[in-house]
Amino acid sequence: MAGSRLEKFGTVFSRIRDLVRSGVIKPSERPVWYDVYEAFPPKREPLYVKPHFRLSSRKQESVPEIFYREDDVRAKFYELYGTGPRPLDLSKANFVSTCQRFVEKFSELKSSSDLDDSALFEETGKILLSEGVILRRRGAPPVAPESRDQVLDLKLTDMLAEQQMVDSTQTR
């Protein structure tokens, strides 16, 4: 069967259609898919698009960034508390992470009360604590300072200096 191998000119369908029209391909010899394409053409004609490399940077961003209002709350949460006590389990479709619970509680409080954002933040933290979720602040030492052993506070260099001074006075 005759064909046209110019993939950069026109579409697959347009080339076959023109060959049929001109009589090169007999109507009985049409490909199997020809009638189907005619009945159900695609949304965009599969024309070849030449790749041209723009030297200048693109002026307009045609793909918008996706941001939500809750992202502010999420950002503050992650900055303050890190990932949260429970790891994210993405295998479940309906999984709610600690951050998401926080955000939901925050939006509930925001709609009901009239406080400042930072105050609301503290409030939400307290409510979650009461529900049993322990939020540990990021950057805080894991052990409290009072339980440090007092031996560690001894400075051995000072003690050595004192000993040397005592020795020198004794020998004199």
Add this chain to the structure above:
Amino acid sequence: MQRRRRRRPTRRRSLLTFRGIRQASMAAPTLTKGLLGLRQLRAFAVGYSCSGHQYATAASVQTPPPQTADVTDKVMTLPLEKPDFFRVSELFSLKDLFDARVHLGHKKGCRHRLMEPYLYGCRLDQDIIDLDQTVEHLQQALNFTAHVAYRGGIILFVSRRRQFVHLVESTAKDCGEYAHTRYWQGGLLTNAPIQYGPGVRLPDLIVFLSTLNNVFQQHIGIRDAAKMNIPTVGVVDSNCNPCLVTYPVPGNDDTPVAMELYCRLFRMTITRAKDKRKHMELLHGLSAPSTPSS
């Protein structure tokens, strides 16, 4: 490293195997005629084998089906009149696509300029594909595949992702179609009569389950199919070039869940289309008073 000698293509299902029919486009009407002829023969054989001596009862002798051309026409043109003859839109929903993570694209830096119309947005530098458009494109692609399978066209599944080679090959085997998931030799389509012998029948539709090859360039098969005037259906990710694909389906081609979804959908469409074809032939082919199964 030793240079591996190129094997001559064996007659395995996974490589392109060809039927030796010369007139490819005449296959559909000849198929119908052949099947009708077979049915006649079988009826005669039943009549003769019942007893030892030959006889011909009026019931077993069937009149040749009248107006064969009209019947063929009806079988061929009836599906084209309805927008969704094979009801492919019932096979999947937007939620199924979301659960299979079809909307996840690559990072912003990998984005192809021509994929921008199909993207919903960019979330923290990761491209999110617009699933509303994907649903429409996928429905069109499945509809086209179903119609081609209905008309007895050869469908070739191509994917160069080694992770999914077995999946694609088993999908093709289950539908009764063909798959090519190995190295694509340069003249596979363009030099087929010389590489595989004269009178080779090329595929009527090529389904790309991933349009990239192992070095992240566009698969040669897309350009070759356009050259040989073969329509293509392809799953295009956010780093692919969709311009030469006849029916592109914007979606994720890296996640196993998504690939399994596509393979399942294609397998179901093709099986459905072939069953429907047998159905329609039974309905319109036999003029005998046997009850048509509908």
